[in-house]
Amino acid sequence: MSCNWGTELWDQFDNLEKHTSWGIDFLEKYTKFVKERADIELSYAKQIRSLSKKYHPKRSREDESRYTWCLAFASTLRQLNEVAFQREELAENLNTQIVCELTRYTQELKTERKTHFQDGRRAQQHIESSWKQLESSKRRFERDCKEAERAQHISDRIDLDKTDGEKARQTAQQKQQAAEESRKDYVTILNQFNQDQHQHYHTLVPAIYQRIQDMEERRIERIGEAMRLSAEAERKVLPVVKRSLDAMMDAAESIQPRMVSLLLAESWSLVICTREFI
Amino acid sequence: MSCNWGTELWDQFDNLEKHTSWGIDFLEKYTKFVKERADIELSYAKQIRSLSKKYHPKRSREDESRYTWCLAFASTLRQLNEVAFQREELAENLNTQIVCELTRYTQELKTERKTHFQDGRRAQQHIESSWKQLESSKRRFERDCKEAERAQHISDRIDLDKTDGEKARQTAQQKQQAAEESRKDYVTILNQFNQDQHQHYHTLVPAIYQRIQDMEERRIERIGEAMRLSAEAERKVLPVVKRSLDAMMDAAESIQPRMVSLLLAESWSLVICTREFI
Numbered sequence: 001m002s003c004n005w006g007t008e009l010w011d012q013f014d015n016l017e018k019h020t021s022w023g024i025d026f027l028e029k030y031t032k033f034v035k036e037r038a039d040i041e042l043s044y045a046k047q048i049r050s051l052s053k054k055y056h057p058k059r060s061r062e063d064e065s066r067y068t069w070c071l072a073f074a075s076t077l078r079q080l081n082e083v084a085f086q087r088e089e090l091a092e093n094l095n096t097q098i099v100c101e102l103t104r105y106t107q108e109l110k111t112e113r114k115t116h117f118q119d120g121r122r123a124q125q126h127i128e129s130s131w132k133q134l135e136s137s138k139r140r141f142e143r144d145c146k147e148a149e150r151a152q153h154i155s156d157r158i159d160l161d162k163t164d165g166e167k168a169r170q171t172a173q174q175k176q177q178a179a180e181e182s183r184k185d186y187v188t189i190l191n192q193f194n195q196d197q198h199q200h201y202h203t204l205v206p207a208i209y210q211r212i213q214d215m216e217e218r219r220i221e222r223i224g225e226a227m228r229l230s231a232e233a234e235r236k237v238l239p240v241v242k243r244s245l246d247a248m249m250d251a252a253e254s255i256q257p258r259m260v261s262l263l264l265a266e267s268w269s270l271v272i273c274t275r276e277f278i
Numbered sequence: 279m280s281c282n283w284g285t286e287l288w289d290q291f292d293n294l295e296k297h298t299s300w301g302i303d304f305l306e307k308y309t310k311f312v313k314e315r316a317d318i319e320l321s322y323a324k325q326i327r328s329l330s331k332k333y334h335p336k337r338s339r340e341d342e343s344r345y346t347w348c349l350a351f352a353s354t355l356r357q358l359n360e361v362a363f364q365r366e367e368l369a370e371n372l373n374t375q376i377v378c379e380l381t382r383y384t385q386e387l388k389t390e391r392k393t394h395f396q397d398g399r400r401a402q403q404h405i406e407s408s409w410k411q412l413e414s415s416k417r418r419f420e421r422d423c424k425e426a427e428r429a430q431h432i433s434d435r436i437d438l439d440k441t442d443g444e445k446a447r448q449t450a451q452q453k454q455q456a457a458e459e460s461r462k463d464y465v466t467i468l469n470q471f472n473q474d475q476h477q478h479y480h481t482l483v484p485a486i487y488q489r490i491q492d493m494e495e496r497r498i499e500r501i502g503e504a505m506r507l508s509a510e511a512e513r514k515v516l517p518v519v520k521r522s523l524d525a526m527m528d529a530a531e532s533i534q535p536r537m538v539s540l541l542l543a544e545s546w547s548l549v550i551c552t553r554e555f556i
């Protein structure tokens with residue numbers, strides 16, 4: 001009669017612990033990744049915004065508002081500012097929708113995971129102590145059987161001597177009774193153990209495994225959701241950036257060199273007057 | 279007889295010099311702006327690329343290739359690398375198509391501008407020296423007229439004294455002749471000046487102005503072209519980035535929590551075997 005269920009179960013729990021811990025590590029790694037991604041977006045937005053600010057005329061020269069190329073550049077700078085704003089919003093969305101949510105969720109998950117493994121360990125300890133009790137009861141029963149057998153053997157051999165015979169018979173009978181008690185105890189404990197074992201394997205452990213599996217499925221669901229949200233947040237930026245670039249293109253196309261030089265000629269009032277002398 | 283055309287023309291040239299110099303400053307400012315824009319893109323691309331590299335598993339764990347969420351993350355990282363590549367290409371395009379071209383063009387423009395203003399100065403100096411010659415010839419003629427008049431006056435007054443009278447008459451006649459010479463000179467020089475002036479105002483200066491105006495129009499055309507190229511270079515990135523984001527979304531949507539836990543159950547072979555004792 002050998003049983004390695006304990007080891008097997010511990011192995012399973014160890015694997016599950018390793019796997020779910022790896023899952024949480026991944027979740028934390030992914031959160032950190034999104035955080036760093038948001039930081040990059042923020043630093044990019046900051047650079048774009050300060051570039052736009054740097055080149056934006058402090059105080060517009062009177063002429064500047066008259067030339068289409070100055071207006072086009074001012075429009076480019078405004079659109080760039082809009083792009084920076086979009087990138088900042090993306091960073092903000094990544095931080096609030098993903099980083100904050102996943103950080104909170106990871107804490108919940110750690111707590112939940114701890115509970116499941118505590119339940120597992122408790123069930124494990126219970127079945128182990130039940131098994132130890134069974135083992136010790138079995139050893140007592142075997143020892144009592146052997147002693148009863150030996151007492152019977154002695155009693156059978158010294159039947160001739162009456163006084164000793166009577167004593168040996170009594171001892172044999174007592175030992176027989178003790179062995180019978182041990183057998184009864186053992187049967188009770190064995191039944192209890194079989195019942196515990198059945199409950200352990202068919203109710204407790206499957207329930208814990210199921211909860212761990214549900215937890216794992218939810219974790220993966222959340223990762224998928226976070227990845228979708230991340231791609232979606234970034235996708236939402238594109239049409240706005242496209243509109244900004246279209247506006248930059250329109251501004252560039254509105255530059256009219258001919259009109260500019262007419263304006264120039266007008267502002268300088270290049271009226272040529274020659275004077276004839278005498 | 280007063281003439282401030284010299285000052286007027288100098289003012290016009292000064293204005294033109296200031297305006298075209300401002301135009302070149304703008305061109306250099308815009309080139310610097312695009313250069314800084316490209317640098318920002320390059321630094322953004324670098325950060326995105328190193329983020330992708332940092333989170334890409336060094337050596338893929340055997341399990342990782344089996345889980346859809348690990349595959350989805352790996353795909354996200356690959357797509358991010360593609361985004362970095364697009365941004366690098368944008369920076370490269372901004373640098374080659376705009377920064378290099380405009381830098382080269384600005385040098386050409388500076389040389390061309392210098393030539394036009396040298397021509398202008400030369401024409402200016404020529405008409406000025408012609409004007410000075412006219413002025414001095416006019417002064418000489420006026421002086422000679424006055425002298426002839428005075429000599430005539432003296433000659434008229436001392437008519438009684440014969441010897442002196444003859445001398446005075448001769449002097450008056452000589453002065454009259456000198457005045458007549460000066461008048462002829464003055465007329466010749468004046469005609470020459472009027473001719474020069476006509477050519478200056480109707481041919482030389484308009485031609486120089488036209489060349490400066492053409493130059494200015496080309497400059498503005500180039501700025502417009504650079505702005506269009508810049509917006510276009512950036513617009514070209516969008517569909518590629520969109521494809522990358524779509525691929526990230528597809529990867530996120532391919533995550534299957536249910537399949538993951540089936541894989542888990544299979545790999546742990548959670549076969550529960552209870553053993554009945556006795």
